Amino acid sequence: MNSLIDKYNIPGPRYTSYPTVPYWDETTFSPEQWKETVIRSFHETNAEEGISIYIHLPFCEALCTFCACHKRITKQHSVEVPYLESVLKEWKLYLELFDERPKLKELHLGGGTPTFFSP
């Protein structure tokens, strides 16, 4: 039991919103600053430990009354493919910013309900 507590008692990201709250103010943060931040963060982590990727999957079939996440309630699973196409399009934009192949350390899926999507 103690080994489980030790294993998971570490700081972790809170990723219920995308973009994360510090980036919501358009008057103090620009697309160019965002790119600079991505490039700097990539260089700081990719070569040594690898990067972590978070993919927000915002769909849920029903609304939980306590929810504060960025989500869209729907039972229409036809949204899956167009959404994933948009995610892949965004990933290509990031790849254009990187000057070396990303080394993936962690992949986080959040939402929403990630299992809304078919395998």
Ligand code: SF4
């Ligand atoms: S994002 Fe989570 S908490 Fe919010 S409605 Fe969906 S399943 Fe419920």
